[in-house]
Amino acid sequence: MTQTIAPRVRTLVLxxxxxxxxxxxxxxxxxxxxxLTDSDPARxxxxxxxxxxxxxxFSEQIAVGDDxxxxxxxxxKRVDKGAPANPSGTTYTVTLVGGLPDGTYTVAYQVxxxxxxxxxxxFTFSIGAPSETSxxxxxxxxxxxxxxxxxxxxxxxxxxxxVVLAGGAAFVLACWGRGAGVRAVQRLVVSGWLALxxxxxxxxxLRGSYTTSGEPADIFDLSLLADVLQTKTGxxxxxxxxxxxxxxxxxxxxxxxxxxxxxxEKRDLSFGLAVGGTVVxxxxxxxxxxxxxxxxxxxPGVAMPxxxxxxxxxxxxLGGLTALLVALYRAPAETPVGRDAVQRFSRLAFGSVVxxxxxxxxxxxxxxxxxxxxxxxxxxxxxxxxxxxxxxLVGIASVSRRWTARLAEAPANAVSAPEDAAEKSDTDxxxxxxxxxxxxxxxxxxxxxxxxxxxxxxxxxxxEDTAPGAGSGDGAASEAGSGDGAASxxxxxxxxxxxxxxxGADPKAGAARAAQLARQRAAxxxxxxxxxxxxxxxxxxxxxxxxxxxxxxxxxxxxxxxxTQTEPGRTEQEAEAAGSASSSAPAATGQGTGAVTLTxxxxxxxxxxxxxxxxxxxxxxxxxxxxxVYVDGPDGRPVDIPEVKVAFTLSAKDLGPLPVVPDHITTxxxxxxxxxxxxxxxxxIEVTVRTSDIDQVTVSKNxxxx
Numbered sequence: 029m030t031q032t033i034a035p036r037v038r039t040l041v042l043x044x045x046x047x048x049x050x051x052x053x054x055x056x057x058x059x060x061x062x063x064l065t066d067s068d069p070a071r072x073x074x075x076x077x078x079x080x081x082x083x084x085x086f087s088e089q090i091a092v093g094d095d096x097x098x099x100x101x102x103x104x105k106r107v108d109k110g111a112p113a114n115p116s117g118t119t120y121t122v123t124l125v126g127g128l129p130d131g132t133y134t135v136a137y138q139v140x141x142x143x144x145x146x147x148x149x150x151f152t153f154s155i156g157a158p159s160e161t162s163x164x165x166x167x168x169x170x171x172x173x174x175x176x177x178x179x180x181x182x183x184x185x186x187x188x189x190x191v192v193l194a195g196g197a198a199f200v201l202a203c204w205g206r207g208a209g210v211r212a213v214q215r216l217v218v219s220g221w222l223a224l225x226x227x228x229x230x231x232x233x234l235r236g237s238y239t240t241s242g243e244p245a246d247i248f249d250l251s252l253l254a255d256v257l258q259t260k261t262g263x264x265x266x267x268x269x270x271x272x273x274x275x276x277x278x279x280x281x282x283x284x285x286x287x288x289x290x291x292x293e294k295r296d297l298s299f300g301l302a303v304g305g306t307v308v309x310x311x312x313x314x315x316x317x318x319x320x321x322x323x324x325x326x327x328p329g330v331a332m333p334x335x336x337x338x339x340x341x342x343x344x345x346l347g348g349l350t351a352l353l354v355a356l357y358r359a360p361a362e363t364p365v366g367r368d369a370v371q372r373f374s375r376l377a378f379g380s381v382v383x384x385x386x387x388x389x390x391x392x393x394x395x396x397x398x399x400x401x402x403x404x405x406x407x408x409x410x411x412x413x414x415x416x417x418x419x420x421l422v423g424i425a426s427v428s429r430r431w432t433a434r435l436a437e438a439p440a441n442a443v444s445a446p447e448d449a450a451e452k453s454d455t456d457x458x459x460x461x462x463x464x465x466x467x468x469x470x471x472x473x474x475x476x477x478x479x480x481x482x483x484x485x486x487x488x489x490x491x492e493d494t495a496p497g498a499g500s501g502d503g504a505a506s507e508a509g510s511g512d513g514a515a516s517x518x519x520x521x522x523x524x525x526x527x528x529x530x531x532g533a534d535p536k537a538g539a540a541r542a543a544q545l546a547r548q549r550a551a552x553x554x555x556x557x558x559x560x561x562x563x564x565x566x567x568x569x570x571x572x573x574x575x576x577x578x579x580x581x582x583x584x585x586x587x588x589x590x591x592t593q594t595e596p597g598r599t600e601q602e603a604e605a606a607g608s609a610s611s612s613a614p615a616a617t618g619q620g621t622g623a624v625t626l627t628x629x630x631x632x633x634x635x636x637x638x639x640x641x642x643x644x645x646x647x648x649x650x651x652x653x654x655x656x657v658y659v660d661g662p663d664g665r666p667v668d669i670p671e672v673k674v675a676f677t678l679s680a681k682d683l684g685p686l687p688v689v690p691d692h693i694t695t696x697x698x699x700x701x702x703x704x705x706x707x708x709x710x711x712x713i714e715v716t717v718r719t720s721d722i723d724q725v726t727v728s729k730n731x732x733x734x
Contacts, residue, residue, distance in 0.1 A: 063087045067135070069153040071701065072652045078128035078155050082108070082135055083121040090118070090147070091140040091259060093240070097122045102131040102161040130156030132652070134163040138240070140259075146239045151701065158651025173242045179234045186227035192220030193275065194309040194340070195347010197282060201302055202376055203348070204355065204369035205294055208287035212358035213351055220347075221279060224312075225272050232256065232265045264319035271311045278305055313339035326394055338387040345380035346581060348373055353578055356571045370570065374429050381422060404665075405695070417584040424577050431570040624648040624731045626713060634723030638662050641715050641727065643674065650705055650734050657690050657698040659717070666696025671718040674700075678709045685714065708734025 066085040069075050082099055092112045099108040099122065108122045115121060120139075136150040152161070196217040200207045207213045236252025237243055246252055256262040278301065286297050313336045322328065322335035352373055355365045392411060402408035623646040631638045644656040657674065661667040677684035683706070690698035705711065711733050718724035 063147075064137070064149055067151065071151040072153065072647060072654045074154045074156070074158065074647060074649060074651065076156070078126075079124060080126070081121050081123050083119055084135075084137060085117075085119045086139070086141075088118060088141065090120070091239075092120055093255075096120075096139050097135065097137045099124060100134045100136065100163045101128070102133070102159050102163070104161075104163050107133070128155060130154075131159040132161045134161060140239050140261075146242075152652055154651060158649075174244055175234055175237045175242050175247065179231065179238045182227045182231045182234060185223050186231065189220045189222070189224030189227060190312055190339070191343045191347040192216060192350060193224055193347070194220075194305075194312070194343035195345070195349075196220060196351040197278070197305055198309075198344050198376070199348040199351040199355075199373060200282065201298060201305065203352075203372040204365060205286075205298070206363055207351070207355060207359075207365075207369075208283055210355065210359050210363055212354050214283050216351060216354050217279060217283075221272065221275060225269070228265055228268050228272065232262070232269075235259075235262060235265070261319045264315045268312060268315040271308055271315070274304075274308050275312070278308060309340060309343065310336055313343075330390075331394065334387045334390050337383055338391070341380040341383035341387065345377050345384070348376060348380075349574070349577060349581065353574055356574060370428075374425075377425065381418075381425075414584065417580065421577060421580045421584060424573060424580060428570060428573040428577065431573055434569075624733075626729045626731060628715060628727040628729055630715075630717050630725050630727050632717065632719045632723035632725045634720050636661070636667075637719045637723050637725075639667060639669075639717075640664075641672070641717055643713060643715065645703070645713075645731065648731065648733055650708055652701075653703040653705060655688065655690060655700045655703045657715070659696045659698075666694075668692075668695050669717060669719050670721075671716075671724070672698050673716040675714045675716075676703075676705060677712045677714065678707060679712065680709055681707060683707065684712075705733050 063086065064084060065087050068083045069079055082097070084097065092114070094111045097108065097112045097120065098106055101107050107125050107128060109125055110123050112120045112122045132152050132154045134150060134152050136148075138146060138148040141147050196213065200213060200217070233247050233253070235256040236249055237246035239256075240246065240252065257266065281297075282301060286294060286301060289297060314332070316339065317323065317332045317335035322331040352365070352370070359365060396402065396405070396408055396411070402412060623644065625645075626643045627640060628642075629638075629640050639662060640660045642658040642660075644658075646654050655674065657672055659667055659669055659672065672690060674688045674690065675685035676688070677686070686704075688700050688703055690700040693699050709732075710730050712728055712730050714726055714728040716724060716726045
């Protein structure tokens with residue numbers, strides 16, 4: 029049984045820690061990266077005179093370097109000069125050289141958003157009239173390559189390490205002081221420290237390449253490392269390393285001086301360790317809160333302390349649960365997790381869950397902004413699933429509390445009786461086997477007995493073909509017992525070498541025999557400890573319920589991983605509102621604004637097949653155009669459908685159809701940039717809408733281009 033349960037627990041703990049990292053990677057309020065919301069000149073615009081500067085407005089504060097914004101002429105030559113400036117708010121400008129000729133210019137930017145992620149993009153504008161350009165700028169950011177993957181792994185490992193380090197130490201100090209001397213718990217906490225330290229060093233090295241080129245060769249560029257140290261994120265990583273040095277001293281005292289003291293003496297040291305550990309853990313949590321989204325956006329003065337509390341509560345709950353799981357399955361039988369320790373952790377977990385609920389409500393409000401976002405956005409729907417899983421987890425935790433109560437209500441002799449019975453069973457089994465061995469000696473079979481200590485015996489019973497003086501052979505058996513009188517029968521292999529006796533004994537054979545007996549004693553000791561752990565049905569029930577908690581937590585954290593990668597409801601609804609405003613403005617002012625808006629009802633004939641599709645085309649001129657497609661249901665609310673395709677045809681010139689497949693942006697919104705219309709004229713714009721695998725329809729309208 030031990031051989032099957034232990035690997036299962038190790039696998040669950042490993043998966044638990046990996047997905048915990050995914051959870052905590054979004055423990056700071058999840059938000060989309062900084063987005064370009066406006067520019068001057070606008071994307072795809074055609075201006076009459078050359079501008080003196082280009083301005084970019086983002087959705088939040090960003091960090092920019094000297095080459096964060098580049099402006100390239102049609103031949104790919106840079107026409108910007110100087111570093112970007114930040115005249116106000118979230119608007120950044122770069123100055124252009126004078127006397128720019130007509131043609132199409134490309135603006136490429138790569139900045140760092142408040143959540144420490146690089147954001148890259150590009151767009152074009154034209155002076156006089158659009159022209160061909162040799163510039164090809166990919167919008168792929170540096171976080172999409174190998175360095176980005178490594179950086180993401182480092183973030184997850186650092187969060188998981190923090191959970192194990194802080195939660196495991198809290199479990200020992202607040203719940204189970206004797207756990208400071210348990211090797212499995214020590215390894216767990218030290219592994220958390222090593223993971224967090226290694227990941228932080230890796231993030232510091234990767235940071236320069238991650239926010240600039242994304243090239244692995246730049247990881248060890250000292251000039252980039254120096255630049256990173258001047259940033260807020262770099263300072264946070266260095267602060268984290270300094271705090272980890274203090275955490276190393278804390279671990280040394282916890283598993284050294286604290287473990288060696290008697291229970292009465294431990295109380296004097298516990299208070300100092302608790303205060304110091306809380307300060308270090310809060311500082312580590314603050315290194316995330318102060319460098320990521322909690323420090324930006326709505327109410328940063330409130331969001332940062334809330335984020336620190338959220339991280340500490342997650343660590344105390346999930347890290348403590350991990351430590352409890354390891355202790356229940358891996359602690360020696362002589363040092364079991366006591367009922368008082370489990371009760372104390374139950375209270376700690378309850379307080380952590382309450383803290384998570386309170387801080388989670390605030391973070392949900394910060395990210396959703398309205399009740400309707402719970403059902404109208406993907407972020408809100410995933411959040412509802414997460415809330416349901418938390419409710420299930422709390423329900424299983426209540427079962428664990430009942431098992432804990434049964435342990436507390438049971439008399440001391442009732443709890444120890446199964447252990448005494450297990451030991452008595454071992455003794456009886458040893459006596460029985462000793463009698464069998466003695467009977468074997470009086471018969472035809474010959475055997476030897478060697479004393480191994482108090483109550484430890486080893487015997488060999490030969491078969492019919494055993495040679496005189498041989499200690500092993502076909503059917504031979506040996507008995508080895510531990511100090512409590514346990515014994516086990518061990519059969520030798522058919523070709524085992526005879527065991528010599530007397531002065532002529534082979535030293536190599538004796539060493540091999542000693543090693544074999546040592547392995548037997550270790551196996552018997554492991555089996556004995558497991559029998560003692562399994563002897564109490566109350567403790568067995570508690571272990572199973574805690575294991576079930578961990579299993580549900582893995583599912584919960586997997587859902588949270590998806591949640592942290594989903595656009596927040598507040599951002600999604602604001603984008604929809606902005607899109608609705610932009611689509612309604614041209615309809616009120618007419619096509620003289622340089623943009624075209626077309627609205628076409630559709631009916632595919634299938635279920636949920638009715639709706640309205642709208643197209644915004646700007647500036648509706650020859651050359652590059654930006655296109656937005658909006659799909660609304662019969663109730664006027666945005667809806668998603670499997671596929672939207674657009675085609676442009678100029679029948680008078682026998683040109684087209686020119687197909688365009690827009691990218692899905694958010695619910696009911698698709699977009700495409702760089703839509704090339706080569707000639708002026710009365711174009712037919714066809715939109716193909718597919719609402720199911722077999723239901724689709726094509727609707728069309730004409731629009732004047734140019």
